Amino acid sequence: xxxxxxxxxxxxxxxxxxxxxxxxxxxxxxxxxxxxxxxxxxxxxxxxxxxxxxxxxxxxxxxxxxxxxxxxxxxxxxxxxxxxxxxxxxxxxxxxxxxxxxxxxxxxxxxxxxxxxxxxxxxxxxxxxxxxxxxxxxxxxxxxxxxxxxxxxxxxxxxxxxxxxxxxxxxxxxxxxxxxxxxxxxxxxxxxxxxxxxxxxxxxxxxxxxxxxxxxxxxxxxxxxxxxxxxxxxxxxxxxxxxxxxxxxxxxxxxxxxxxxxxxxxxxxxxxxxxxxxxxxxxxxxxxxxxxxxxxxxxxxxxxxxxxxxxxxxxxxxxxxxxxxxxxxxxxxxxxxxxxxxxxxxxxxxxxxxxxxxxxxxxxxxxxxxxxxxxxxxxx
Amino acid sequence: xxxxxxxxxxxxxxxxxxxxxxxxxxxxxxxxxxxxxxxxxxxxxxxxxxxxxxxxxxxxxxxxxxxxxxxxxxxxxxxxxxxxxxxxxxxxxxxxxxxx
Numbered sequence: 001x002x003x004x005x006x007x008x009x010x011x012x013x014x015x016x017x018x019x020x021x022x023x024x025x026x027x028x029x030x031x032x033x034x035x036x037x038x039x040x041x042x043x044x045x046x047x048x049x050x051x052x053x054x055x056x057x058x059x060x061x062x063x064x065x066x067x068x069x070x071x072x073x074x075x076x077x078x079x080x081x082x083x084x085x086x087x088x089x090x091x092x093x094x095x096x097x098x099x100x101x102x103x104x105x106x107x108x109x110x111x112x113x114x115x116x117x118x119x120x121x122x123x124x125x126x127x128x129x130x131x132x133x134x135x136x137x138x139x140x141x142x143x144x145x146x147x148x149x150x151x152x153x154x155x156x157x158x159x160x161x162x163x164x165x166x167x168x169x170x171x172x173x174x175x176x177x178x179x180x181x182x183x184x185x186x187x188x189x190x191x192x193x194x195x196x197x198x199x200x201x202x203x204x205x206x207x208x209x210x211x212x213x214x215x216x217x218x219x220x221x222x223x224x225x226x227x228x229x230x231x232x233x234x235x236x237x238x239x240x241x242x243x244x245x246x247x248x249x250x251x252x253x254x255x256x257x258x259x260x261x262x263x264x265x266x267x268x269x270x271x272x273x274x275x276x277x278x279x280x281x282x283x284x285x286x287x288x289x290x291x292x293x294x295x296x297x298x299x300x301x302x303x304x305x306x307x308x309x310x311x312x313x314x315x316x317x318x319x320x321x322x323x324x325x326x327x328x329x330x331x332x333x334x335x336x337x338x339x340x341x342x343x344x345x346x347x348x349x350x351x352x353x354x355x356x357x358x359x360x361x362x363x364x365x366x367x368x369x370x371x372x373x374x375x376x377x378x379x380x
Numbered sequence: 381x382x383x384x385x386x387x388x389x390x391x392x393x394x395x396x397x398x399x400x401x402x403x404x405x406x407x408x409x410x411x412x413x414x415x416x417x418x419x420x421x422x423x424x425x426x427x428x429x430x431x432x433x434x435x436x437x438x439x440x441x442x443x444x445x446x447x448x449x450x451x452x453x454x455x456x457x458x459x460x461x462x463x464x465x466x467x468x469x470x471x472x473x474x475x476x477x478x479x480x
Contacts, residue, residue, distance in 0.1 A: 199436045199439070200436060243440075243443060244444040248471065267470070286472060287472040287475055291443060292475075317467075
């Protein structure tokens with residue numbers, strides 16, 4: 001560590017140098033304002049001692065000049081002076097001094113002060129170092145997230161866009177969404193929709209979306225059946241996900257005739273809001289994807305029907321577990337009421353917006369803890 | 381500590397009690413709770429009666445426990461409130477665990 005001693009008197013320069021060297025410090029001395037500025041620039045000291053009266057300017061001005069020169073570095077300034085009135089001391093501290101020792105000074109006291117400052121310098125240097133590391137780490141994470149976003153967004157480009165037949169809302173709890181919604185309409189008009197919810201949320205939860213989307217669209221291209229699709233997705237996720245991760249999902253196939261076939265695992269029940277204002281449910285009967293071995297996996301599907309004026313609404317559990325500012329969950333009853341009131345609207349996208357608005361109002365200022373996916377399907 | 385472990389030698393049962401919110405924050409603590417018993421023959425019981433909330437990460441942790449202890453080991457999940465029991469049943473945890 002380096003100390004810059006600024007004092008016009010050679011005697012003091014010598015005493016201060018000796019004391020500081022005993023403390024294991026390298027010492028640079030200067031006797032005038034200009035010399036002090038130069039030494040500070042060249043030697044970049046860690047600690048400075050200053051006399052109030054120096055050649056070529058005042059020590060007080062020098063203190064504020066030095067503090068301004070290198071604002072990114074913490075360099076304590078100790079005034080060592082024979083001018084010890086309260087007003088001088090006050091102006092020294094106002095100019096940025098960190099300590100004040102009156103002359104003539106006690107060697108032991110000086111050493112104690114210096115070692116205290118050294119400790120503080122070490123702490124602050126450590127803090128600066130950690131800060132630099134964190135900044136580096138943060139920019140690295142940001143870059144990686146940007147890349148991951150690009151890759152994850154790309155897989156959704158093949159998915160069908162919103163229309164009067166399909167509305168998809170995805171709200172992420174964090175930067176990344178652990179929910180996945182994919183839709184594809186085959187040339188004969190058969191529509192297949194996948195709604196999935198990976199364990200947890202954030203980047204690790206969204207990574208499983210890549211292989212699922214790939215397998216989903218491959219399956220669509222090859223026109224495989226729903227059971228086969230479920231079996232394939234389960235196998236893929238079983239192989240790639242760690243054992244504490246899985247994917248709750250609905251896979252729903254709707255024929256132009258309105259006949260529905262679906263496979264559900266680990267998802268809350270979905271709603272078929274009938275045109276006559278009644279409601280039927282679709283329920284998942286299986287374990288989520290990625291848990292059961294190929295031998296144990298059950299691929300059997302359920303059937304339902306979507307009439308001309310009906311709306312099928314499925315959502316990830318992020319909605320029923322959405323909390324308001326009183327920490328109360330929305331719950332299934334309120335969810336059903338919202339489905340019934342929102343999807344009375346004839347325009348599907350307006351109905352979806354109404355539903356979103358209700359959810360936003362319910363949530364108020366409370367934090368969204370889980371990803372939310374809301375999918376509404378109509379057949380007309 | 382929101383996880384406590386008690387071993388009952390008379391019934392050869394290891395009971396793991398979870399308190400409060402059963403979520404990702406307990407990932408390591410929960411694993412540690414059974415790690416010492418892997419490969420041994422015990423009955424296991426996870427007491428959920430003091431759990432207020434359980435998320436999908438907790439379900440994953442339970443599956444991971446089941447995997448680590450092996451197919452032959454019985455794990456009972458007991459005392460779950462209606463909300464939690466509903467979550468367990470939606471994910472058909474009755475296929476892998478004894479839910480009481």
